[in-house]
Amino acid sequence: MQEVVERIGELLCELQSPDFYQREEAVKELGTYQADEAVAGLIMALEDGDLGIRELAAEYLVKMSGETTTQLLVRFLANEDIGTRNLASEILVKIGRDAVPAILENITCDDHDVRKFLVDVVGMIKDERAIEPLCQRLWDENPNVVCSAAEALGEIGSVEAVPHLIAVCDKVEDAKLQTIEALGKIGDPKSLDKLYELLGSDDPMILFVSLEAIGQIGCIDSVTELKKFLDIEDTSLAESAMGAIITIYNKNEGRIDPDLPLEKFTGFLFDGIKSHNDEITDFTLDRLSHWFGSDVIQGLLDVIDHVSEDRLRRIQEILGEVGHAAGKMIVKKMGDATKPTRLKLLDLLKYIVDDDIAEDISAYANDPDPEIRQRVAHLLGISGDLKSVPRLKEMTKDSNGHVRAAAYGALGWLGGESDLKDIFPGLDDNYSDVREAAVGALLVIGGESVINKFTDDLNNQTTERQRLAVTALGWMGEDATVKPLVAAINHPDAGVRKSAISALSRMSHISDVEPILLALTDENSAVRKAAVTAVITIKGADSVQEIRPLLDDPDVWVRYHTITTIGELGRLEFTDFLMPYLEDESDIIKIAVVKTMAMLGERRAVPALNRLTSERNKDLVDAAEMALTSIERGR
């Protein structure tokens, strides 16, 4: 113990060292001792000339807290240096509830500056033990202490303080604003009569804070009082009243009198949206149905760069309800808009665009920016305006692939048989996205000519086009595509064969499965796997005997796929010929069968599964143990 005291003494001396690092090390070591002398040393370090040292000492003091720390810190609030006092206050706030007893013990001290600091600190800690002492401070001889006490009571938010605050509001002129603000923060409706009374004041500041406080309390009945201010000449006061009504509106989920002269507050509301005020934004967007007009639409268009995506979507829906008139204003605004705004404006047209607006935005089909052209292509398609078809055909020749893809997509929605010759070239585009877009357009248009085109393409010179053709035929999924797809099962390219089989299995209503059965012996393993899936999908459990030979396929993954496909049928009758594979040479196969046995709850597999729990392969052991648990649970 003596050694510790001596060491702390040395450290206290080191705190006076001109060497920064020595002082820093001393603070760090003092922070490791719980002794009062160490705390005193750290408090001393709060006056160090270096900010880093001061902050380090503060950090340790917060961790140490304790009565000595808080008492010393409270005393430190009388320090002449404002920076040091502030630092001591910050530490007390960070210590929190543990600091409250020491603060309250000193809250009536002789130094009014210290009293004020203590009141401020306890307000920030928000401890209810401080309510009574703070109410007493409302009658402090020093007005600064009174103001701080009112603010602190507002922060704590206890209704107990309301009668005291109302009394002080009447009697201490200097603290009127702070008491009104505190009443608003506490939010007790019992304050309302006093606040309504204050609305008769001649002092504009009293009026502002009273209006705000009434809003914060959030009573629907207050709207009647607040509405009286909406028609007054003083715009700032009227806007404060509107702000208070908006606060009440949001606190009551919109359940307030809808009859408000919103047209008078257009600027205030849209400025609120622009300054990212959530309350005003939600209120404004919610109330638009009572308030359509060109100034409102213009206001909405002016704020699109200031709102979140969710709210932009709401604006889009609102403008969609307005319809054509809003669309015309959007197009007009595009003229001098920047690119990001122009893109947003184009997005807003999605639910509005009609023949007339399609014609207006056609001007942007040649915009230098490809993103704009892409959006325009989409909108021309969405418009349903057949007059846009020639423009879209031109856009399929755009230098930018994204624009070409969008143009093909739009042609699919608008076009018909007569437009196919303009879409087919898209299948030869250099970019796969554009080729896919052309396929998409052809899918939507559909019909015999499209099927014939893709059927011909199965013999195209390039494998890529052959594969695209078989995929497209599958996606088309028409009865007339069955014949070319069946033929494609014998295609030279394995990718085409596999896609053809997968497409046929999706269509599943084909009458002749013989070609698919033949594919079970295809030279390519991926084709054989696709054939297994297709046969089971089309013929169901009846076809298990036909795929059973693939349990001994040379490719382990074909075997795995066959086992799991049979297992997914959920029929115990097939476990007889799966169980022998629990003894297979391949662990992958064993795992597949183990999982199938678990899924089916096959109790006859238990002995074999028990044996597998002694295998070396951890994955196999885990699978066997899980299967045993699963089967046991299902008993």
Added chain:
Amino acid sequence: MEITVREAGTVMVLDLKGRLDLASGSRLKEEVKKIFENDNTQIHLNMSEVEFINSSGLGSLVSIMKEVRLLKGRFTLSNLANYVEEIFEITQLSHIFEVFPTEQEAISSFQAISSN
């Protein structure tokens, strides 16, 4: 394909079950036409049980969409199966249709607009 029509507030919801192709697409258009005749143009398709759609099925949806737009109505879809969603992406129909993950979200969007 089974088509069930029900009301969800002001929205007519059609539950589709099965494959959306030429025959079922024609029936769907007929059902929607009946809804239009009752002066309702707010339509939602719940496609949770549509596991397959072909070219003709897509055509029928596009055709309904065009009709709804002409009538200044609204047409939404929800619960697209993975395969159907894939087809919507390829055809870029996801740009013209309002597709929602769930029916509830779609119906809420109708309500949000009507309350506005």
